[in-house]
Amino acid sequence: xxxxxxxxxxxxxxxxxxxxxxxxxxxxxxxxxxxxxxxxxxxxxxxxxxxxxxxxxxxxxxxxxxxxxxxxxxxxxxxxxxxxxxxxxxxxxxxxxxxxxxxxxxxxxxxxxxxxxxxxxxxxxxxxxxxxxxxxxxxxxxxxxxxxxxxxxxxxxxxxxxxxxxxxxxxxxxxxxxxxxxxxxxxxxxxxxxxxxxxxxxxxxxxxxxxxxxxxxxxxxxxxxxxxxxxxxxxxxxxxxxxxxxxxxxxxxxxxxxxxxxxxxxxxxxxxxxxxxxxxxxxxxxxxxxxxxxxxxxxxx
Numbered sequence: 591x592x593x594x595x596x597x598x599x600x601x602x603x604x605x606x607x608x609x610x611x612x613x614x615x616x617x618x619x620x621x622x623x624x625x626x627x628x629x630x631x632x633x634x635x636x637x638x639x640x641x642x643x644x645x646x647x648x649x650x651x652x653x654x655x656x657x658x659x660x661x662x663x664x665x666x667x668x669x670x671x672x673x674x675x676x677x678x679x680x681x682x683x684x685x686x687x688x689x690x691x692x693x694x695x696x697x698x699x700x701x702x703x704x705x706x707x708x709x710x711x712x713x714x715x716x717x718x719x720x721x722x723x724x725x726x727x728x729x730x731x732x733x734x735x736x737x738x739x740x741x742x743x744x745x746x747x748x749x750x751x752x753x754x755x756x757x758x759x760x761x762x763x764x765x766x767x768x769x770x771x772x773x774x775x776x777x778x779x780x781x782x783x784x785x786x787x788x789x790x791x792x793x794x795x796x797x798x799x800x801x802x803x804x805x806x807x808x809x810x811x812x813x814x815x816x817x818x819x820x821x822x823x824x825x826x827x828x829x830x831x832x833x834x835x836x837x838x839x840x841x842x843x844x845x846x847x848x849x850x851x852x853x854x855x856x857x858x859x860x861x862x863x864x865x866x867x868x869x870x871x872x873x874x875x876x877x878x879x880x881x882x883x884x885x886x887x888x889x890x891x
Contacts, residue, residue, distance in 0.1 A: 601730050602880055605737020616742055623735045626728055627796045628703050633725045634799060634815070635707020637808035640721065647809050654813035657777055658788055659820050662770035666843055669766040670759070673838040679755050680837075680863055700796065700819065704812070729800055733880065736797065740877055743849070756870025759842040763792060763875060764882075787886035788814055792875040793845025795819040801880065805887040822847050826855060833860040841868045846879060848872035 610616055638647075673679075767789045775785025784806060791798030795818035803811020825844040829852060833840035837860050844852040849872025856868045 601734035602737040605734040605739075606741045608738050608741060610738065610742050616739075619735050619738055623732065623739065626732045626735070627800075628700075630725055630728045630732065630800050631700055631703045631796065631815070632707040632710075633721050633728070634803055634808060634811055635704040635709070636711040636721045637725070637803065638704075638708050638812055639711020640808070651809055651812045651816070654778060654788075654810075655816040655820070658771070658774045658785075658813070659817045661774045661777070662767050662789055662817070663821070663824070663843075665766040665770035665773070666763060667839065669762045670839040670842040671836060673755065673758050673762060673842070674836045677755055677758055677838070679841075679867060700815075704815065725800070726804060729804055732797075732800070736880075740873075743873060753866060753870040755838060755867045757874065759838055759867065759871040760874035760878075763842050763845060763871070764878065767792065781890060783886050783889040784810070786889075787883050788817070790879060790882035790886060791818040791845075792879055793818050793821045793825070793847045794876060794879045795822060797879055798883065801883045801887070805883075818845075821845055822851060825852050829855045830859045833864065837864055838867070841871060844868070844872070846872050846875040849876060 610619075768786055771785040771787075771789025772782055773785075774789070775782050778785075787805065788802060788810065791802075791814055795815050798818045799811045799815025802814035821843070822845075825840075825847065828843055829840045833856065840860070841848050841856055841864060844856065847853075848856060848868040849870075853865070853868055853872070857865050
């Protein structure tokens with residue numbers, strides 16, 4: 591594992607310093623990021639295969655996933671309606687023509703990648719001592735590219751600060767998720783800093799799983815990946831059902847994915863007025879995922 595928080599956080603900060611105007615370069619960076627995510631998730635599967643007593647560890651992963659997902663979701667959904675009540679956002683009456691099943695299948699591809707790595711590690715006579723080091727260096731490059739993506743997302747600080755709903759949604763998601771993380775840590779009898787770190791994924795399943803796996807091992811990494819992937823899959827169903835009456839709640843539950851993966855669903859079912867709110871809230875949460883996770887991880891070192 592890397593020696594400390596700053597060494598892992600450095601490539602994200604360095605990447606954020608790069609302002610790139612050429613679309614073709616950004617497209618190549620986005621494509622490279624996608625491929626690196628697939629590679630590192632495959633390596634996560636290999637890491638799971640290297641665990642001793644895999645059956646017992648799989649039970650722990652499922653237990654952690656269900657506990658964190660249920661508690662954090664309940665905390666989010668209890669708080670988000672406050673924004674709809676006191677800082678209402680108008681949505682348009684629209685119906686979605688998006689193939690939600692196809693979007694869900696895109697998410698499920700990532701489960702297949704992890705599963706493929708797990709199957710390869712269990713069935714093939716592979717030496718897996720190299721997996722941890724390889725994952726760390728790929729993570730280093732991945733964070734650098736993610737920093738570039740965040741810098742070139744098109745949002746200025748002024749655009750973020752003047753969007754009250756977006757900032758309010760992000761703030762409530764952060765606060766309620768961290769409360770949920772503490773409650774889940776208490777329920778599972780694990781240290782509070784681990785619960786807070788696990789609760790800081792905000793729907794960014796690929797990065798959350800990678801960071802938690804690097805910090806606490808493949809059990810935590812696998813559980814974090816599944817927690818955040820479940821959030822996205824539930825959000826795909828939740829958004830069209832509730833965005834007309836509770837737009838801020840629907841946008842907020844999507845977490846960090848509101849600025850990318852679930853944004854088409856938000857736009858098609860809630861209208862264009864929901865788009866800037868979703869982008870701002872999603873951007874803030876995306877920016878804070880590595881910051882908060884690495885901070886809470888550092889508390890245990």
